Amino acid sequence: MQPVSNDAEVGGSGGSSSYGRLRPEGVDTAHGVILYLEDITVSFDGFRALNALTLDIGVGELRCIIGPNGAGKTTMMDVITGKTRPSSGTAFFGQSIDLSRMSETAIAHAGIGRKFQRPTVFEQHTVFENLELAMKADKRVRRTLRARLSGEQIDTIGERLQLIRLLGEAHRPAGLLSHGQKQWLEIGMLLMQEPQLLLLDEPVAGMTDAETERTAELLNELRGKHSLMVVEHDMDFVSAIARDGKVTVLHEGSVLAEGTMDAVQSDPRVVEVYLGR
Numbered sequence: 235m236q237p238v239s240n241d242a243e244v245g246g247s248g249g250s251s252s253y254g255r256l257r258p259e260g261v262d263t264a265h266g267v268i269l270y271l272e273d274i275t276v277s278f279d280g281f282r283a284l285n286a287l288t289l290d291i292g293v294g295e296l297r298c299i300i301g302p303n304g305a306g307k308t309t310m311m312d313v314i315t316g317k318t319r320p321s322s323g324t325a326f327f328g329q330s331i332d333l334s335r336m337s338e339t340a341i342a343h344a345g346i347g348r349k350f351q352r353p354t355v356f357e358q359h360t361v362f363e364n365l366e367l368a369m370k371a372d373k374r375v376r377r378t379l380r381a382r383l384s385g386e387q388i389d390t391i392g393e394r395l396q397l398i399r400l401l402g403e404a405h406r407p408a409g410l411l412s413h414g415q416k417q418w419l420e421i422g423m424l425l426m427q428e429p430q431l432l433l434l435d436e437p438v439a440g441m442t443d444a445e446t447e448r449t450a451e452l453l454n455e456l457r458g459k460h461s462l463m464v465v466e467h468d469m470d471f472v473s474a475i476a477r478d479g480k481v482t483v484l485h486e487g488s489v490l491a492e493g494t495m496d497a498v499q500s501d502p503r504v505v506e507v508y509l510g511r
């Protein structure tokens with residue numbers, strides 16, 4: 235890996251019409267890699283939550299991360315989003331953006347979105363309004379919250395509603411949605427900012443089987459349009475979204491195994507520390 239410089243303030247395309255294409259501005263992905271983690275160590279009072287972790291994610295890839303409780307999955311996401319600083323190692327967004335020098339806000343503006351396990355939506359606002367607020371909160375576009383939406387923006391929100399399977403719920407208060415629908419809405423809100431890399435922490439926890447299935451369809455539709463990192467314990471769901479792509483198994487703060495779902499599922503080390511339990 236050859237990071238060349240640091241650039242904390244990255245500009246974006248400034249519009250919503252680029253959806254469906256990876257937004258190359260500001261992030262140098264000439265080598266086809268959106269995220270490089272190299273030799274990352276995070277210590278909490280001497281305990282290594284991450285231990286020389288090295289991992290990279292390709293542009294447009296949907297990478298699943300699995301591993302037992304305490305393996306370091308959340309800590310890794312905390313490092314990527316600037317919430318936790320590694321004690322050693324490097325984290326680069328594309329070739330040149332050194333995440334270790336940026337605030338959480340600057341990282342979000344640079345194009346890394348994160349979805350935590352619990353949904354956080356504006357419950358009193360309708361589904362449509364939630365997406366509208368997310369669009370207007372996009373710092374790449376200067377707009378006030380009271381500004382009227384243009385026809386193009388209304389169309390964009392309509393497209394997202396369709397994508398997140400909530401077209402029929404557009405005018406319902408978000409507080410009345412099911413748990414799964416709230417999760418989809420929050421994914422839709424993150425997508426309004428057109429993140430280049432989207433981190434999802436256990437997106438199907440607490441969902442019904444039908445909701446889980448629809449979430450897999452949704453993420454499969456995002457594949458190639460965004461780069462995605464999905465942490466999950468639901469192995470059926472992971473199989474449904476990993477397809478022939480790579481699955482990374484974390485254990486004790488390092489990568490234990492990496493490969494197709496079939497390969498990692500039949501790896502005796504993975505069975506021993508995780509799948510066989």
Ligand SMILES: Nc1ncnc2c1ncn2[C@@H]1O[C@H](COP(=O)(O)OP(=O)(O)OP(=O)(O)O)[C@@H](O)[C@H]1O
Nearest residue numbers: 278281282283301302303304305306307308309310
């Ligand atoms: N702020 C902290 N202070 C001390 N120890 C911590 C802190 N955050 C995490 N840890 C420890 O680091 C290890 C890794 O935790 P982490 O939450 O990253 O694991 P995980 O793989 O996300 O687990 P899970 O699947 O249960 O969410 C755990 O042993 C945890 O107790």
